[in-house]
Amino acid sequence: MPLTTNRTSIISKIEIPHKVFRLPPRWLFVRVETAEGLVGWGECSLEGHTESIEGAFVDLTERFVGWDADGIEDIWQHACRARFYRGGPVLMTALSGLDIALWDIKGKKLGVPVWQLLGGKVRDRLKVYGWVSGDSPRAIRAAAQVRKQQGFTTVKLNGTESISSTVAWIDSPHLLSDTVKRVREVRSLEMDVGVDFHGRLHKGMAKQLAKMLEPESPLFIEEPLLPYQPDEIADLAHAVSTPIAAGERLFSRNDFRPYFEMKALDIAQPDVSHCGGISECRRIAALAETFDVAFAPHCPLGPIALAACIQVDLTAPNFVFQEMSWQMHYNREDADLFTYLQNSSVFAVKDGHIDALQGPGIGIQINEALVRERAAASVSQPAWRNSSWRGEDGGLREW
Numbered sequence: 001m002p003l004t005t006n007r008t009s010i011i012s013k014i015e016i017p018h019k020v021f022r023l024p025p026r027w028l029f030v031r032v033e034t035a036e037g038l039v040g041w042g043e044c045s046l047e048g049h050t051e052s053i054e055g056a057f058v059d060l061t062e063r064f065v066g067w068d069a070d071g072i073e074d075i076w077q078h079a080c081r082a083r084f085y086r087g088g089p090v091l092m093t094a095l096s097g098l099d100i101a102l103w104d105i106k107g108k109k110l111g112v113p114v115w116q117l118l119g120g121k122v123r124d125r126l127k128v129y130g131w132v133s134g135d136s137p138r139a140i141r142a143a144a145q146v147r148k149q150q151g152f153t154t155v156k157l158n159g160t161e162s163i164s165s166t167v168a169w170i171d172s173p174h175l176l177s178d179t180v181k182r183v184r185e186v187r188s189l190e191m192d193v194g195v196d197f198h199g200r201l202h203k204g205m206a207k208q209l210a211k212m213l214e215p216e217s218p219l220f221i222e223e224p225l226l227p228y229q230p231d232e233i234a235d236l237a238h239a240v241s242t243p244i245a246a247g248e249r250l251f252s253r254n255d256f257r258p259y260f261e262m263k264a265l266d267i268a269q270p271d272v273s274h275c276g277g278i279s280e281c282r283r284i285a286a287l288a289e290t291f292d293v294a295f296a297p298h299c300p301l302g303p304i305a306l307a308a309c310i311q312v313d314l315t316a317p318n319f320v321f322q323e324m325s326w327q328m329h330y331n332r333e334d335a336d337l338f339t340y341l342q343n344s345s346v347f348a349v350k351d352g353h354i355d356a357l358q359g360p361g362i363g364i365q366i367n368e369a370l371v372r373e374r375a376a377a378s379v380s381q382p383a384w385r386n387s388s389w390r391g392e393d394g395g396l397r398e399w
Contacts, residue, residue, distance in 0.1 A: 019061060020054045021375035024335040026384035027302040028053055029371060032061070032101040034069050040105035041366050043273050043304035044097030046089055050383035056094035064098075070109075072102045076279045092251040092276050099277025100308045100362065107361035114311040114362055118282060121314035125353040127321040129154035129194065131300070131328045132186070137178070141185040148189060153352030154219065154321060155186060156194040159209060160201065168391055170204045176212055183216045194245070196222040200398040203232050210240045220245045220267055226398070234264035245269050248298035252276060253284050260291040267320065271298040273305040278312060285316040294320040300328055303341050307362040314356050324354075335374075342367050 021029040027045045046053050064075055079095045080086055107114045115121050132143035132155045140157060147155050159179050160167070167175050179195070186193040195218045197206060206224045213221070220243040225233050227249040237244040245267035250256050251274055259265045268288040272281045285295040295318045297309040306324055313319045324347065326337045338344035342365040346357055357363030389397040 020057055021371050022050060022054070022378045022383065023302070023340065023371065023374050024378060026050075028057075028097070029302065029304060029340070029366070029375075030057055030061075030097040030101055031368075032069075032098065032105065034105060038069075038105045038109055040069075040101035040103070040108070040361065041304050041364075042097035042099065042101030042104065042277070043302050043308070044093045044095075045273050045301045045305065046093040048384065048386045049090060049093075052090045053093050053097075056090050057097055060091075060094045061098055069102055069105050072099065072106065072279060075099075075102065076276070080276065087251055087254075089249070089251060089274060092280075093274050096273050096275065096277040099279050100272065100304060103278045103308070103311070104361035111360050113357055113360060114278065114308075115314040115356070118278075118311065118315040121356055122317055123314060123319070123356070125355050126310060126313050126319070127154065127352055128152070128324050128349060128354050129156055129192075129321055130324060130326055130349075131155065132157050134182075137181040137185045140182040141189065144186045144189055144191055144193075148191060150326075151349035151351065152191070154192040154194070156196055156222070156323065157182060157186065159195040159197045159213075159221070166391060167201060167205055167397075168393070168395075169202045173208055173212075176205070176209045179209060180212050180216060183213060183218055187216060192219040194218060194220045194222060197224045198398075199223045199226040199249075201225070202398075203229075203236075207236060207239065210236060210242065214240055214242055218242055222246065222269065223248070230258045230262055230264050233259070234262040237264050237266070243267055243294075245296065247271070247284075248274065250275070252280060253287050256284055256287060260287065260293060263291075265293055267294045267296050269296055269298040271301075271305075272308045272312070273299075273301050278308050281309070282312045282315065285312060285318065289316070289318040294318050296320050297322060299323045300325045303337055303344075303347070303364055304362065304366070306337070306347070307357060307364045310354075310357050311362060322354075340367050340371055340374075341365065 026047050030042045032040045044053050103114045130147050130152050134140040134143050144155050183193055222245045224236050243266035247269035248271045270281050270284045288295050295316045299306050299309050313322055386399055391397050
């Protein structure tokens with residue numbers, strides 16, 4: 001018979017509606033409480049798959065009621081390995097929420113930031129970047145100017161903002177020229193700019209756009225192809241001098257391994273809300289370091305995910321810059337990065353950086369009353385869904 005274990009009961013069982021909070025614009029927060037009354041917050045947002053994560057999180061956490069909340073690694077290993085089917089976006093995202101919440105609890109219990117528990121920080125502040133959007137070079141320049149006034153020195157834009165639904169598998173190169181102009185406009189403001197291809201272009205067109213952008217010196221190219229094509233991404237990486245970044249749709253260090261071995265990446269971008277939480281994110285950072293690959297977590301999500309990223313960023317020698325979702329293009333007027341925080345000043349941007357978080361746990365204070373209020377209102381609303389695009393021939397285009 002399989003070996004079973006008993007654990008001292010310190011995690012209180014909470015009713016399902018109190019565990020998972022569906023919040024605008026498209027986030028899932030989770031709350032874990034111990035029998036001692038310590039509360040940890042996690043985030044397991046998987047855009048477009050809300051109901052799947054809600055069910056997976058409840059199923060996952062019920063397995064650990066009564067376990068020692070201090071045993072984060074033991075819980076992580078059981079959550080990841082104790083069932084026959086493992087990995088993938090849904091299971092790893094659910095685990096991410098639990099893992100972040102457990103680290104938050106442990107830090108609060110000991111009265112220290114999580115980065116202290118990970119070995120201590122190796123830097124005092126973090127370089128950050130924000131998103132800019134707009135279909136025209138003029139609109140992009142205006143958006144980048146706003147970011148500069150907000151304190152950013154680096155931004156990221158979609159390489160396919162105006163062409164996502166029009167570029168076919170192979171198409172006219174002139175469709176790509178507008179992207180080059182938009183990057184040039186941002187660079188004219190003396191700002192660095194990353195370009196997110198979002199996996200929307202196929203190999204023939206991505207190769208052309210990467211070459212066309214090269215003279216503009218972008219900071220990096222993100223997801224030049226779909227994440228299931230490490231060989232093709234490696235070929236592209238070897239053909240251009242621009243650093244290649246990817247990782248938001250990779251869910252473990254095992255998923256990253258072929259990219260590192262093929263020398264396909266210069267920047268690893270795991271998403272702490274998708275890759276198994278703080279525990280696995282720090283392991284991916286360490287693995288990347290052995291291959292001389294930089295670490296820059298993906299995070300177009302909420303404040304809990306950002307705070308969790310920061311705990312790892314502060315301890316990773318190969319960290320370079322952190323994405324943050326302040327005023328991202330998908331945000332509603334009534335929901336933004338700071339909406340659910342009581343101490344939003346901890347994310348203040350100055351000279352392109354934010355200071356190390358000093359509070360216990362993940363270092364932020366959640367406005368629980370507002371979270372419960374907004375989650376209750378969201379229950380009757382449809383979950384967020386991404387749109388789909390068709391080209392002029394009626395065929396499906398990559399989202």
